[in-house]
Amino acid sequence: MYFKPYSGTGGLTENGIPIQQAARLYPRSREETKKRDNEFCLTERVHEAELSQVKSPPEPAHKWVVTLEEDTFTEEKYLVYENYQRVVHGDEPHERTRHSFERFLCSSPLQRRVMVGPDGRKRRLGSYHQCYRLDGVLVAIGVLDLLPQSVSSVYFLYHESVHRFAPGKLGALYEIALAVEDGYRWWYPGFYIHSCPKMKYKIDYGPQYILDPDTLDWRLLDKRILSILAKDTYTSLSEASNEDISESPAISSAEPTNNAADRDMEMPTSSDDSPEDTSADEDAEDVYDSLFRSKMPGIASVASMETLDLDHIVLRIFPTGPLFETSDLVGWRHSNIREPSGIKHSIAQLIAAMGPDLMDRICLDLVRRQV
Secondary structure, three states, X not given: OOOOOOOOOOOEOOOOOEHHHHHOOOOOOHHHHHHXXXXXXXXXXXXXXXXXXXXXXXXXXXXXXXEEEEOOOOHHHHHHHHHHHHHOOOXXXXXXXXXXXXXXXXXXXXXXXXXXXXXXXXXXXXXXXXXXXXXXXXXXXXXXXXXXXXXXXXXXXXOHHHHHHOHHHHHXXXXXXXXXXXXXXXXXXXXXXXXXXXXXXXXHOOOOEEEOOOOOOEEEOOHXXXXXXXXXXOOOHHHHHOOOOOOOOOOOOOOOOOOHHHHHHHOOOOHHHOOOOOHHHHHHHOOOOOHHHXXXXXXXXXXXXXXXXXXXOEEEOOOOXXXXXXXXXXXXXXXXXXXXXXXXXXXXXXXHHHXXXXXXXXXXXXXXXXX
């Protein structure tokens, strides 16, 4: 895919020389021409128009540069965001502020680092902005989370002046190429809602797999699966694939219902039931049980756990690859140890049960296994 020039120059270089004539200055060999005509290599084609790959002289009519940068806020990036949200999504002025851009697409909690994969290649991890510049002007941004085994496409935005060149598709090809070149294995385009027209572009790339929400198995997104998605707003892909879809039985009025009111009746509400006199925990503990409320002998209090450094407990998240620390988890820094629904509270309960003296000698294995 080529990024066409803005307008006016047609097939000319900066000096007014026709592109065909300029190409004769750097002819391909017969083998190269044959290979190009019969094989499509994404990682080669997607970079052909970049300034670093264009041979000169003559100078190209336009300069196309793609860089992978940290996900920090800049005024240059904000101007693209403001234009995209206003023109494409119709956001109101208060919805497309600098603060909203920084909160939404900058300064991710993912930490940037470099890992060495099983193949020996170095891979960047963390959140990045893939920036696309035409003639020195930023025209598009791809917001990416680089994970140990995938390039996760978080968001893509562009300036209205390049809309007719399908920048979203070009960005997808660049992201797929990044996954191939650096050994991430997978490109993850995010959520797919079949009834949302703005997400239809995601199924233009294949082979592609979709996660079955019931079995958590990845299924090939083919015409059969698409036809299933077109029939119902929600369905079990595994059951539908086996043509064994049964209607869910209606809840009998004689059966007990598991609603919030019933649970509130079962949960203790008196502050005397809690070993810690912390009113901030009461609302959350009406819904979530906590080991710190059990009065079990030998369990350290939540107050004593607050004095410990829980940020460096080792985690095993993937079957292969690097180990991580609890501070690498998304939302860890903003999690409250006294909030039972939070990840920091869960880790604190585990350490309290095992004994804080073992905290530096354990590795929590979070790898999901088939049952």
